Amino acid sequence: DGGITQSPKYLFRKEGQNVTLSCEQNLNHDAMYWYRQDPGQGLRLIYYSQIVNDFQKGDIAEGYSVSREKKESFPLTVTSAQKNPTAFYLCATLPNWGTNYGYTFGSGTRLTVV
Amino acid sequence: DQQVKQNSPSLSVQEGRISILNCDYTNSMFDYFLWYKKYPAEGPTFLISISSIKDKNEDGRFTVFLNKSAKHLSLHIVPSQPGDSAVYFCAASAESIGGTSYGKLTFGQGTILTVHP
Numbered sequence: 001d002g003g004i005t006q007s008p009k010y011l012f013r014k015e016g017q018n019v020t021l022s023c024e025q026n027l028n029h030d031a032m033y034w035y036r037q038d039p040g041q042g043l044r045l046i047y048y049s050q051i052v053n054d055f056q057k058g059d060i061a062e063g064y065s066v067s068r069e070k071k072e073s074f075p076l077t078v079t080s081a082q083k084n085p086t087a088f089y090l091c092a093t094l095p096n097w098g099t100n101y102g103y104t105f106g107s108g109t110r111l112t113v114v
Numbered sequence: 115d116q117q118v119k120q121n122s123p124s125l126s127v128q129e130g131r132i133s134i135l136n137c138d139y140t141n142s143m144f145d146y147f148l149w150y151k152k153y154p155a156e157g158p159t160f161l162i163s164i165s166s167i168k169d170k171n172e173d174g175r176f177t178v179f180l181n182k183s184a185k186h187l188s189l190h191i192v193p194s195q196p197g198d199s200a201v202y203f204c205a206a207s208a209e210s211i212g213g214t215s216y217g218k219l220t221f222g223q224g225t226i227l228t229v230h231p
Contacts, residue, residue, distance in 0.1 A: 004157075031217050042118065042203060042221030043158075050217075058218070090157050094217040102148065103217070105157030 003027065006091050006106035012114050013078070013085065021076045021109045023091035030095060032074035033103070036060065037088040046089075049074055078111060086113050117141045118206050120222035127229050133191040135225050137204035140185065144206040148219070149178060149189045152201045161202075162189070194229045201226050 007022045023032065031050045035043040045058030049068040063082025068074050078085045088110050092103035119138045127133045135149075145166040150158035164171040164178045164187070171178050177190045191198055205219040 006157075033217065035221075040123070040223060042120075042223045043205075043219075044221070045218060048218060092157070102160035102163060103150075103158075103219070105159070107157050108155065110155070 004091055004093060004104055004106035006089075006109050008109060009107070011109055011111045013111060014114060016080045018077055018079050019111065021078065021089055021091075021111070023074045023076065023106060024072055025074075025091075025093050025104075025106075026072065027093055027104060028071070028095075029093035029104070030071070031093060032068070033092040033094070034058075034064075034066065034074070034076045035090045035092065037090060037108075043090060046076065085111055087111060115140075116223075117144075118204060118220050118222040120202075120204060120225045122225050123223070124226040124228070127194045127227065129196055129229055129231050130193045133189075133194045133198065133227055133229065135189040135191075135202050135204075135227065137187045137189075137222050138185060139187075139206050141206070141208060141220075142185070143208040144220075146207040147178070147180060147187050148205045148207075149176075150203045150205060151198075152203065152224070158203060191227075194227075196229050196231050199227055199229050 004025045013019045033048040034046040037043050044060050046064050047066040049055035065077045090108045091106040117140050148163040149161040152158040162173050162176045162178050164180050180187045201224045203224045204222045
């Protein structure tokens with residue numbers, strides 16, 4: 001079955017630690033996206049990548065970093081510089097030449113700072 | 115600056131009736147609009163979309179209406195079913211296919227729909 005795997009499902013981070021959220025896809029989609037969801041707010045774009053070895057900042061990139069060394073993988077690192085990292089993180093993909101912008105989302109990672 | 119707004123945090127509807135979810139936007143450059151459905155602790159799933167060259171798009175029980183002059187879109191679900199209970203997000207894009215920001219979406223805050231049996 002083709003799909004997106006996000007791991008871990010739940011992650012706890014201590015203050016001052018960096019953590020990396022995994023996103024792997026076997027859909028052969030070119031573009032990958034990281035969004036953050038907070039209660040009562042819509043999804044906000046952190047970073048996105050349309051091709052391997054290239055990525056762009058989204059609306060709330062501060063305190064986050066990404067890499068895109070392989071088409072299948074787009075890991076997100078939440079650094080200690082991110083002041084309020086507790087949130088639900090969603091990874092999404094899209095074929096670069098799709099017709100309806102309908103993302104495929106992963107099941108998400110809930111990050112909690114303890 | 116909230117460019118896409120869903121002003122109703124929640125909506126409660128009886129099974130079999132129509133559910134109408136509303137969404138307003140401010141950026142006149144938006145040219146593609148989508149609705150997503152989300153269950154708790156899961157990723158959203160794509161429901162239906164509409165291009166700015168249309169004013170209506172139907173897919174089974176789901177219909178999206180776009181009023182460009184009012185910068186308003188709505189999602190109609192008829193008839194509503196208990197399984198439709200979820201959070202619904204509208205989203206908008208200002209980039210055409212193949213553009214440098216292709217796929218970059220701006221989301222509303224979401225509306226929690228509850229369909230009672």
